[in-house]
Amino acid sequence: MYAAPxxxxxxxxxxxxxxxxxxLGEDARLIAGGQSLIPLMKMRMARPTALIDINFVSELGDIRTPKGELHIGALVRHADLEHSAAGATIPLLHDCAAGIADVQVRNQGTIGGSLAEADPSGDWGTALLALDTSVICFGPGGQRTVPLEDFIKDAYTTVLAHDEIVTALHVKLPLKGSGGAHLAFKRCAPVYPTASASVQVMIEDGNMCKDARIILGCVGLTAIRAKEAEAALRGKTLEEKNIRTAADAARAAADPQSDMRGSADYxxxxxxxxxKRAIGIAARxxxxxxxxxxxxxxGR
Amino acid sequence: MPDVKKVLVRVRVNGEAREAEVEPRTLLVEFLREHLNLTGTHVGCDTTYCGACTVILNGRTVKSCTLFAPMADGGEITTVEGLSKDGKLHPIQEAFAECHGLQCGYCTPGLLLSTLQLLKKYSRPTDGQIRKGIAGNTCRCTGYQNIFKSIRMAAAEMEKR
Structure with a gap:
């Protein structure tokens, strides 16, 4: 299949x-890994008249670890994070990076592209929201920093202006005593998940949950922060009853649509x-x- | 109609410098097949799913149906044609033949390159690592049992050399 010229x-x-x-105007698009854009162009669901290839901008591919933070360049491929020691310091990021699509797509697709695409079923918008993440954007007026929760506005829609580019993500390293997990369920490797959940918890005295962040993916037009589910854990022990209450609150917060991946109820x-499972793994x-x-x- | 000026794409394919001027929308797989006459790389689903078009670009497997050729400019590419040396099959190819790791053979070029990448990372992969390593390659006739056998045999053979 050929894209439109x-x-x-x-x-x-x-x-x-x-x-x-x-x-080049409004019909021009940036291309990074191209793992979302090229399929859309081949199906003629996207018809940009010009592509601006940023793969040759060398400064965008680095992972850095300044004190207390992880800086991920926009062109960092999912596989780079999967195999990086820095990525491994935040297990939730490794969960996400190592499970996106398949080896070939992870080798090519970029974290910045995934966020800028803002696909409701994308993994990074969900996983990174469980952490303190800022999106660094560069435009004609210079650089600005946007908290991730303000960056994605709607399905396929971000606050980026047409002439702005995501250059990096800055993630605060979680404090000692905290842990997280990103779980997703999908029918087979290359497809988007049917649903996903990212959980980050902070634990005190063995089993007391001091703080929790619970994000739901693929069950709304954007990732959903399940605040009532978080409240069900905060200040409580992580025993089964409380985890069940949190999971029920998460179900109530979800706003899924029926499609070929499953019914809304499912x-x-x-x-x-x-x-529920992610809370357990995050706590461990x-x-x-x-x-x-x-x-x-x-078959996983 | 946008200005679709042709773009010069220069790559090294299987160690050899190759170039062609192509329309920007030319996919890497079409560039290899139609412009460089390397038809070993197959177009399967053409939708980033099946992995028949898998090639190695700059040391990493990619789906060449999901890359515009100009994006690979300056790159180092290995296709299935680059596996055999001096008329002798690569151990991975030998193992696939020996273990009946193919029937129609359509998915095989992609599977061979995904196997090469997998064995570079894990010289003796576990079944789980094999599963994850070839998750982006679909076979619709052999079934995966013999492909697993082939990969295990190739691993053992390559370790000996």
Missing amino acids: FSYHRAASLQEAVKLLQE KRILVGTLV RARGESVEAGHEYA
Whole structure:
């Protein structure tokens, strides 16, 4: 399948990319990994008249660890995070990176592209919202920092202006005594999950939940922060009764639509189960246990 | 109609410098097949699912149906044609033949390259690692049992050399 014709422009720097976006107008699009955009273009669901390739902008591909933070360049591929020591310091990020689609797509797709695409079923918007994440954007007026919760406005819609580019994500390292997990359920490797859940908890005195962040993915137009589910855990012991209350609150917060991945009812039940399991794994990790987790599908 | 000026794409394929001027929308797989006449790389589903078009670009497997050729400019590419050396099959190819890791063979070029990438990372992969390593490659006739056998045999053979 061929995409509709477009002109190709290669940006050597961020400044040049911004300039090209301005010159080429609203029908121009940036291309990074292309793992969402190219399929859409081949199906003619997207028809940009110009593509600005930012893969050759060298400064966007680094992972850095300044004190207390993890800085992830927009062009960092999912596989880079999957295999990076820095990524492994936040297990939730590793869960997410290692489970997106399949090896080939993880080798090519980028974290910045995934967030800028804002697909309701994308994993990064859910996983990164469970942490303190800022999106660094660059435009004609210079750089600005947008908290992730303000960055994604709606399905496929962000606060980015047409001539703005995501350059990096800044994630605060979770404090000692906290742990997290990103769980997703999908039918097979290459597809988007049916539902996902990201949980980060802070534990005191063995089993007391001091703080919790619970994010639901694929069950709404954007990732959903389940605040009532968080409240059901905060200040309580992580015993089964409280975890069940949190999972029920998460189900109530979900707003899924029926589609080929499952009915709305099915997704609502599924996301609660994922939350329940994720809380358990997050708590074990918070206590220092090493637990393998991530995307699940038949044959994993 | 946008200005669809052709773009010069220069790559090294299987160690050899190759180039062609192509329309920007040319997919990497079409670039390899139609412009460089390397038809070993197959177009399967053409929707980023099946992995028949898998090639190695700069040391990493990618689905060449989901890359515009200009994005690979300057890159180092290995296709299935680059596996055998001096008329001798690569141990992975030998193992797939030996263990009946293929029937129609359509998915095989992609599976061979995914196996190469997998064995670079894990010289003796566990079944779980194999499953994850070839999750992006779909076979619709052999079934995966013999493919697993092939990969295990290739791993053992490559470790010996």
